[in-house]
Amino acid sequence: MYTRYARRYARLVTMSTAAPHALADAAASDSTLRRFLHGLPGVDAVGLEARAASLGTRSIKTTAKAYAIDLAISMVDLTTLEGADTPGKVRALGAKAVHPDPTDRTTPATAAVCVYPDMVATAKAAVAGSSVKVASVATAFPAGRAPLSVKLADVREAVAAGADEIDMVIDRGAFLSGHYLKVYEEIVAVKEACGAARLKVIFETGELSTYDNIRRASWLGMLAGADFIKTSTGKVAVNATPANTLLMLEAVRDFRAQTGVQVGVKPAGGIRTSKDAIKFLVLVNETAGEDWLDNHWFRFGASSLLNDLLMQRQKLATGRYSGPDYVTVD
Amino acid sequence: MSDKTGKTEQNRLSVFKTYKLYVGGKFPRSESGRVYEVTDSQGNWLANAPLSSRKDARDAVVAARKAFGGWSGATAYNRGQVLYRVAEMLEGRRGQFVHEVADAEGLSKSKAAAQVDAAIDRWVWYAGWTDKIAQVVGGGNPVAGPYFNLSSPEPTGVVAVLAPQESSFLGLVSVIAPVIATGNTAVVVASERSPLPALSLGEVLATSDVPGGVVNVLSGRTAEIAAPLAAHQDVNAIDLAGADEILAKELEIAAADNLKRVLRPQPVDDWSATPGIDRMTAFLETKTVWHPTGSLGASGSAY
Numbered sequence: 001m002y003t004r005y006a007r008r009y010a011r012l013v014t015m016s017t018a019a020p021h022a023l024a025d026a027a028a029s030d031s032t033l034r035r036f037l038h039g040l041p042g043v044d045a046v047g048l049e050a051r052a053a054s055l056g057t058r059s060i061k062t063t064a065k066a067y068a069i070d071l072a073i074s075m076v077d078l079t080t081l082e083g084a085d086t087p088g089k090v091r092a093l094g095a096k097a098v099h100p101d102p103t104d105r106t107t108p109a110t111a112a113v114c115v116y117p118d119m120v121a122t123a124k125a126a127v128a129g130s131s132v133k134v135a136s137v138a139t140a141f142p143a144g145r146a147p148l149s150v151k152l153a154d155v156r157e158a159v160a161a162g163a164d165e166i167d168m169v170i171d172r173g174a175f176l177s178g179h180y181l182k183v184y185e186e187i188v189a190v191k192e193a194c195g196a197a198r199l200k201v202i203f204e205t206g207e208l209s210t211y212d213n214i215r216r217a218s219w220l221g222m223l224a225g226a227d228f229i230k231t232s233t234g235k236v237a238v239n240a241t242p243a244n245t246l247l248m249l250e251a252v253r254d255f256r257a258q259t260g261v262q263v264g265v266k267p268a269g270g271i272r273t274s275k276d277a278i279k280f281l282v283l284v285n286e287t288a289g290e291d292w293l294d295n296h297w298f299r300f301g302a303s304s305l306l307n308d309l310l311m312q313r314q315k316l317a318t319g320r321y322s323g324p325d326y327v328t329v330d
Numbered sequence: 331m332s333d334k335t336g337k338t339e340q341n342r343l344s345v346f347k348t349y350k351l352y353v354g355g356k357f358p359r360s361e362s363g364r365v366y367e368v369t370d371s372q373g374n375w376l377a378n379a380p381l382s383s384r385k386d387a388r389d390a391v392v393a394a395r396k397a398f399g400g401w402s403g404a405t406a407y408n409r410g411q412v413l414y415r416v417a418e419m420l421e422g423r424r425g426q427f428v429h430e431v432a433d434a435e436g437l438s439k440s441k442a443a444a445q446v447d448a449a450i451d452r453w454v455w456y457a458g459w460t461d462k463i464a465q466v467v468g469g470g471n472p473v474a475g476p477y478f479n480l481s482s483p484e485p486t487g488v489v490a491v492l493a494p495q496e497s498s499f500l501g502l503v504s505v506i507a508p509v510i511a512t513g514n515t516a517v518v519v520a521s522e523r524s525p526l527p528a529l530s531l532g533e534v535l536a537t538s539d540v541p542g543g544v545v546n547v548l549s550g551r552t553a554e555i556a557a558p559l560a561a562h563q564d565v566n567a568i569d570l571a572g573a574d575e576i577l578a579k580e581l582e583i584a585a586a587d588n589l590k591r592v593l594r595p596q597p598v599d600d601w602s603a604t605p606g607i608d609r610m611t612a613f614l615e616t617k618t619v620w621h622p623t624g625s626l627g628a629s630g631s632a633y
Contacts, residue, residue, distance in 0.1 A: 321562040
């Protein structure tokens with residue numbers, strides 16, 4: 001598929017001189033950006049959903065299941081994004097991220113904890129000395145309806161407090177009204193404000209209406225320098241689905257083939273069971289490939305998922321079905 | 331005219347019933363897709379029933395756990411009304427149950443009818459108990475101190491019930507009703523040889539105000555389904571009425587791991603005899619609270 005873009009944009013590509021990657025000129029102006037994004041092939045919605053559903057039927061058992069559960073645990077961004085978050089709750093979450101199952105120290109740590117910017121310092125202290133990173137949502141999460149200066153200040157505060165990763169939301173209003181360059185420039189500005197922190201760009205796929213828009217948003221985010229593209233905030237009715245995650249995985253695969261730059265993917269919201277998580281891992285392996293089967297390149301944004309993964313892990317270890325009495329309530 | 335009607339009836343194709351499980355208020359087939367043949371006492375085929383797997387058992391426990399908060403939190407009066415409603419619904423489908431019980435147990439129509447009537451009366455009997463059991467087994471305890479001391483019975487949680495193998499309907503009702511009357515939720519493993527009355531009972535429960543998940547009915551091999559239930563860490567108690575001696579021992583060992591309450595199989599010669607309250611108290615836990623009286627005033631112990 002990417003050879004087609006390459007042909008179409010050969011002229012643009014050869015024009016590039018000091019660009020960081022081959023497609024940088026696509027964002028030279030609002031019109032080139034629109035031409036590029038609207039030139040992306042349309043998504044076959046029925047085919048996409050059928051493909052996602054058929055990959056969801058794979059049976060993953062015994063040792064493969066044990067591997068998948070441990071991998072999924074190591075990919076969880078353990079999240080608490082509530083108005084009622086307290087420092088105590090964030091500390092408890094940090095402790096859980098470092099040792100998800102205190103009764104079994106062979107359980108891997110999660111990838112990160114994900115909190116609001118004002119809780120970053122607390123979270124950072126809670127996971128100090130471990131491999132667990134601290135991610136912070138920023139840019140007026142979840143709506144993103146704030147002036148750019150406020151969004152950038154939000155990001156800088158979070159980074160200054162020690163966030164290793166920033167989860168930003170795009171301006172869906174600008175995207176849906178076709179102001180792609182505005183969205184692009186905002187992502188570029190946030191990326192710059194992030195400094196060394198990795199940037200995850202949230203599209204809120206549930207608000208983008210069409211699969212074509214999700215594909216366009218994915219390319220837009222990657223062109224602008226996202227380190228991760230993320231489905232949703234978890235605050236709207238439709239969150240991560242196998243189909244929209246599959247679409248984004250295809251986008252990162254094609255983007256790397258074309259530019260050599262690898263971008264991570266993070267489905268978030270609505271993934272509650274181990275079975276679902278394993279289905280997503282199958283999608284990753286079959287679409288993007290093994291290079292993405294690592295918590296540097298793939299994450300789950302979730303909170304209750306971890307408990308189900310732990311219960312399944314206990315079931316595999318003991319042969320008995322576990323219950324919610326044996327994991328922490330958060 | 332009558333001749334014509336007779337002819338059409340003869341030519342009419344049989345409409346067989348697909349018996350399905352009752353889990354979480356829905357009627358799924360077994361996750362495994364398996365069924366087994368159910369025969370009457372003479373060995374004639376009656377229907378195919380779902381042959382449940384351990385995953386069906388797991389799903390049923392999840393449904394029962396989800397329903398527990400609402401059911402145990404409902405007022406005892408309300409639970410009584412709901413159970414009485416079950417009896418009303420059963421009365422309306424009496425003919426169907428008489429037919430199924432007669433086939434399953436090889437009884438004459440009149441004996442089967444007596445069984446069904448006794449089962450309906452049993453629902454009514456337990457419906458009456460819901461708001462009285464607390465007065466009988468709970469109470470205010472006299473203590474030598476300036477305290478109120480109150481004991482109240484509370485439901486244990488999710489109870490796995492292995493229904494009696496022989497009495498396919500009266501026995502079944504006699505083990506389910508006491509469990510849910512006291513506010514527990516149940517995962518019921520129907521009689522292995524004659525599960526049809528139990529599966530039909532699911533249809534009655536679904537239409538009688540009992541919230542989905544309060545009773546979940548599984549059919550299949552008792553030993554196969556009971557093993558994961560007995561070992562399940564999120565099942566709080568198990569009634570072994572339908573297990574034979576060897577199976578009961580195995581299950582009791584498996585159940586010890588999370589300290590389940592276990593009701594051992596007790597020989598019941600006549601299910602129609604008045605059951606007493608033992609089956610209700612078996613799955614109740616007594617909670618005792620100490621509460622200082624106001625009589626001390628500011629001068630006494632502030633505890």
